[in-house]
Amino acid sequence: MRQVVLPIIGTVAAWRTEARALAAEGIAPEHVIWHRGTAPPDLFAGDAPKGQGRSLTIPRAALAEIEAALCHSDPERFARAYRLVLRLNDGLVWGDRSDADIRRVMEQAKSVRRDIHKMHAFVRFREVPSEGRRAFAAWFEPEHHTVEAGTPFFAKRFGDMDWVIATPEITARFDGTLTFHETTAAARPPEDATEELWRTYYANIFNPARVMVRAMQSEMPKKYWKNLPEADLIPGLIRDADRRVAEMAAREAEEAPARRLAVARRMAVPERPVPTAGTLDALRAEAAACTRCPLHAPATQTVFGIGPADAEVMFVGEQPGDQEDLAGRPFVGPAGQIFDQEAEAAGLDRGRLYITNAVKHFKFAPRGKRRLHQKPNGSEIHACHTWLDQELALVKPKLIVAMGATALQALTGSGEGILKRRGQVERMEDGTPVLVTVHPSYLLRLPDPELAKAERRRFREDLEQAARLSRP
Ligand code: URA
Numbered sequence: 210m211r212q213v214v215l216p217i218i219g220t221v222a223a224w225r226t227e228a229r230a231l232a233a234e235g236i237a238p239e240h241v242i243w244h245r246g247t248a249p250p251d252l253f254a255g256d257a258p259k260g261q262g263r264s265l266t267i268p269r270a271a272l273a274e275i276e277a278a279l280c281h282s283d284p285e286r287f288a289r290a291y292r293l294v295l296r297l298n299d300g301l302v303w304g305d306r307s308d309a310d311i312r313r314v315m316e317q318a319k320s321v322r323r324d325i326h327k328m329h330a331f332v333r334f335r336e337v338p339s340e341g342r343r344a345f346a347a348w349f350e351p352e353h354h355t356v357e358a359g360t361p362f363f364a365k366r367f368g369d370m371d372w373v374i375a376t377p378e379i380t381a382r383f384d385g386t387l388t389f390h391e392t393t394a395a396a397r398p399p400e401d402a403t404e405e406l407w408r409t410y411y412a413n414i415f416n417p418a419r420v421m422v423r424a425m426q427s428e429m430p431k432k433y434w435k436n437l438p439e440a441d442l443i444p445g446l447i448r449d450a451d452r453r454v455a456e457m458a459a460r461e462a463e464e465a466p467a468r469r470l471a472v473a474r475r476m477a478v479p480e481r482p483v484p485t486a487g488t489l490d491a492l493r494a495e496a497a498a499c500t501r502c503p504l505h506a507p508a509t510q511t512v513f514g515i516g517p518a519d520a521e522v523m524f525v526g527e528q529p530g531d532q533e534d535l536a537g538r539p540f541v542g543p544a545g546q547i548f549d550q551e552a553e554a555a556g557l558d559r560g561r562l563y564i565t566n567a568v569k570h571f572k573f574a575p576r577g578k579r580r581l582h583q584k585p586n587g588s589e590i591h592a593c594h595t596w597l598d599q600e601l602a603l604v605k606p607k608l609i610v611a612m613g614a615t616a617l618q619a620l621t622g623s624g625e626g627i628l629k630r631r632g633q634v635e636r637m638e639d640g641t642p643v644l645v646t647v648h649p650s651y652l653l654r655l656p657d658p659e660l661a662k663a664e665r666r667r668f669r670e671d672l673e674q675a676a677r678l679s680r681p
Contacts, residue, residue, distance in 0.1 A: 514565025
């Protein structure tokens with residue numbers, strides 16, 4: 210028997226090298242015992258018989274699946290993969306799900322990809338003290354061996370900070386370069402005050418009327434709960450959801466312990482917009498320190514709304530772009546230029562408008578020196594909602610203009626079908642009219658010049674309608 214010992218770090222690349230070498234020596238799959246990390250004392254010492262050597266040529270699609278499946282926790286995966294590459298080399302057609310090896314590899318590749326997706330969704334960074342760039346740490350327990358495949362995503366997304374993701378087996382470390390190390394000591398982040406803020410925050414945004422146990426369990430299986438700072442609230446919240454819905458309907462506001470109430474005030478997304486600051490300037494100062502969602506970390510600054518406190522019309526965009534993030538003001542980049550031109554042509558005076566965004570931090574993925582815009586997700590929009598609510602409560606515009614699906618979703622709860630809804634006036638819960646239009650950057654992205662011209666004309670018409678609707 211030939212024993213092959215693969216390293217803990219770089220397992221897949223090592224398997225590839227070993228598989229090629231074994232095939233070149235003509236060693237049959239049944240004569241190989243695969244180990245990862247360490248081999249048990251030489252139980253089957255001795256070598257394997259050699260046959261006809263061959264060089265492997267494997268279809269790229271098959272190799273990608275096989276290498277994904279090699280990250281699975283099944284101990285048989287290395288042997289199966291070696292057997293399969295030899296069979297593919299000998300003419301087996303990739304993709305035939307009636308073949309047990311192919312089917313198993315495809316299934317395992319799928320669970321590995323799902324595990325990577327969960328890592329992307331459920332890793333929670335906490336800031337740690339640092340003398341240089343801002344530094345963050347997270348503890349995560351993947352189901353499979355997904356650290357090396359799953360963490361480059363974070364290097365792209367959080368390329369301008371230092372971070373560590375520790376898992377029971379491997380720790381990924383990023384300081385401009387992503388490196389992997391065997392985890393030597395438990396690196397679970399300490400339970401401290403920040404944890405409590407997280408918990409309270411979670412408890413506050415957790416609307417029991419929206420608890421969908423099945424969806425929650427499929428998106429966030431129990432095994433991930435323990436890694437979330439807010440996790441030990443979840444079972445109780447689910448168990449209690451029905452009772453809390455009934456209570457919420459019936460009860461008067463309940464006294465919360467003073468400390469919890471203080472934290473809740475800071476972190477809660479209010480059910481109704483109750484301004485915590487009495488003026489836009491005070492609100493802007495509060496928002497400047499916002500850490501309600503992870504977007505604050507890589508962004509340069511909070512980009513708050515701008516315009517007079519008694520503006521009659523409030524324009525809401527999606528989120529600041531690269532230039533807005535640097536300037537600290539909304540709509541100053543390319544989308545802002547289109548907006549300015551069309552607003553002026555429509556007879557709107559920008560100085561009389563209040564202009565803001567649904568999300569106040571720039572979300573981006575670094576690509577070399579560039580920062581590529583990324584669409585904010587539902588929880589980021591939700592986390593930022595408190596600022597928009599309070600801007601609305603302070604400015605009390607007569608008309609709101611939602612530019613694009615994100616703004617429309619933040620304002621009306623649904624961003625679906627924006628092209629069908631554009632030009633129409635919808636209503637906020639309090640009756641304030643919301644005129645729907647497209648986002649100006651949509652106009653920048655249209656490749657067909659004729660369509661771009663027509664869409665720009667329609668955008669101007671929407672702004673002309675806004676001007677009409679805001680006249681006394
Ligand atoms: N896009 C937006 O939605 N808002 C800005 O401030 C800039 C670009």
